[in-house]
Amino acid sequence: MSQASKNNRDLSNLSALLAAAASSAPAPTMRKNPAPVPANDNKVADVLAWPTLGRLAHRGDEARVFALRHWRNLCFPGSGYIPPEPADDVTDEPEMEVRPSEAELLRAVGWTVTGAERWQHTGKIVNTYEPAAPVEPTINRHRNGAVDIELGDLIFRDGEMIKWGQTARGRALRPVERTRGIKGPAPKGRTETVVWSYLRAPATTSSPFTTTSLRRSFSGERAIPDMYKPLPGVEEARTVLRDHGADGTVAFEDLPVPAIRCPDALVAGPQWVGGVKKPKPLGEISAAAGPEGEVARRIEAGPYLAHLRRVLGDHAKVLDMAISDVSAKKIGIEMGKGQAYAEKAGPILIDAAIDALIAADETARLLVEQKPKKIAA
Structure with a gap:
């Protein structure tokens, strides 16, 4: 063994060397906490609330937009936007003075x-x-x-x-x-001339007992059956009128009971209730009745919506997804199309479903004026 190898095996100064290394080594640094990182579910891509309606509106397809909104209103009555009534100074008439x-x-x-x-x-x-x-x-x-x-x-x-x-x-x-009082002149009532003209108008039939029911030309049976059943005592009262000749078949001068004909006169005041009353417009009737209630709309729309679902079949499923936030690609996938073809087939399925709704429901149709196209010379 050589002298160099012996020096390498000398461990008498090992403790001194370790102490010197420990005193000169730098102090360990404190580990910093990592910055917080948001979870993956916090990064949500922006999605349109109604992508199908946005696509149809951007395309300018007014008829399909109207039909799609109509289906949404049928499924969810009362969810449509009701514009407020105009409140301009000209139309805003206060009710109190x-x-x-x-x-x-x-x-x-x-x-x-x-x-x-x-x-x-x-x-x-x-x-x-x-x-x-x-x-x-x-x-x-x-x-x-x-x-x-x-x-x-x-x-x-x-x-x-x-x-x-x-x-x-x-x-x-x-x-x-x-x-506040009603502006404008008060409506004119019936004048005496109008009342007298109505009273002196000839009767359409001489007596109600002379009318006959409608009969078929090829049969002796009545075309319209008896729909009116007189109340108890009505037939007896008619018999008494016939016995006294007061049913219109006997002239006033030939009545078996003496009677006095008084001159015709009009009763003064608002006691007159006869005559033909002018019918009230439908707009005033609906305005007086007020808007239709939410419960009534749901009751009326329920059976009709079920009927449309039976008629439309799979198109109803497409329409249900088209009124939500589902994209056209997901609609194509849900209807069984492949991943590669779903994005192209989705809009086609939506348009076909809306066209089927327009054909099945008259209230879903919107008449759109076709603008004439300019043809280059």
């Missing part, structure tokens, strides 16, 4: 109307005023304890306005809050 108005209040304290302008935030046309010199209030105390405060032409008694002006003859104007 309140006096004094804003202009009358300010005029009572000396302000004057200089014009009108439209407010940008509401769109209403309002008056513009010019202020006057400040009015000092006057306080009057009565013996009964009431306190009157006069501010210009306004008079308040115990906090309640009792006067806001006076007429040219000196009559006090008091605050008014009442239902």
